[in-house]
Ligand code: CP
């Protein structure tokens with residue numbers, strides 16, 4: 001059985017109903033993984049992974065996940081493929097999608113992954129672009145539900161997101177844009193605080209061309225943004241591809257370090273998340289990231305469980 005062709009290029013590509021299915025399926029897949037039960041739904045399927053930027057979690061989670069589902073992977077980087085010698089992305093898409101069943105790409109511009117998807121015969125997954133990181137937010141919301149939104153049957157309950165508040169502290173980057181889309185789509189509030197000049201781009205945070213601003217609010221003061229939050233989250237000051245701005249960013253972001261004061265402004269049961277890799281002493285103190293409210297290791301692990309559900313959904317459609 002094969003599902004109709006569908007890509008996952010940004011968070012807004014799926015409906016709330018599809019997310020509810022994915023979270024429930026990810027929970028089942030995780031339970032089976034923990035119990036050493038086989039879950040070979042992707043036997044003989046191959047995922048191509050193209051990395052034009054570095055990765056630890058994305059690579060390991062997709063690669064281990066495919067093997068655990070009975071499939072296999074092909075790992076490519078710009079440097080070791082013809083992409084690094086200027087083969088057009090359209091030709092690369094045509095060729096790779098004739099030999100594999102799905103493609104995960106980590107690259108620079110969103111337009112590049114969109115061009116790949118246009119010429120691909122198989123589902124394409126965004127493993128991070130300059131603009132978005134949907135697989136990470138998929139895992140983050142799954143992690144939140146695991147900790148704060150599980151129903152009496154032990155299943156993730158998306159209804160619990162209604163009225164909840166996420167505080168985004170730091171750069172208006174790919175993670176922030178994706179949180180903004182998720183807030184508008186799944187109905188929670190997002191309080192954003194970025195230094196001036198690093199704001200969330202309203203167009204990128206838009207949902208299918210509709211401004212997502214109804215879901216989020218800006219605050220000049222990061223402590224104020226954390227007030228009453230159920231989840232406080234941040235990311236590196238300098239994302240991959242922006243390294244030349246590193247020194248300027250260190251100065252601009254000095255007050256956007258998630259610390260005990262910010263966590264104290266949030267609800268007492270607030271969680272802390274970070275997609276990792278983290279720089280202790282920059283965007284977050286060691287006290288917070290290594291403290292009792294931090295769920296960053298569950299968050300990292302859940303990349304794998306959530307993406308297994310995603311791969312299965314894109315390749316086979318709804319199961320069970
Ligand atoms: N969070 C995340 O995407 O990590 P990697 O860059 O290690 O893949």
Ligand code: NVA
Nearest residue numbers: 173235239240275276
């Ligand atoms: N915003 C970061 C996320 C890394 C996983 C980056 O794009 O480098």
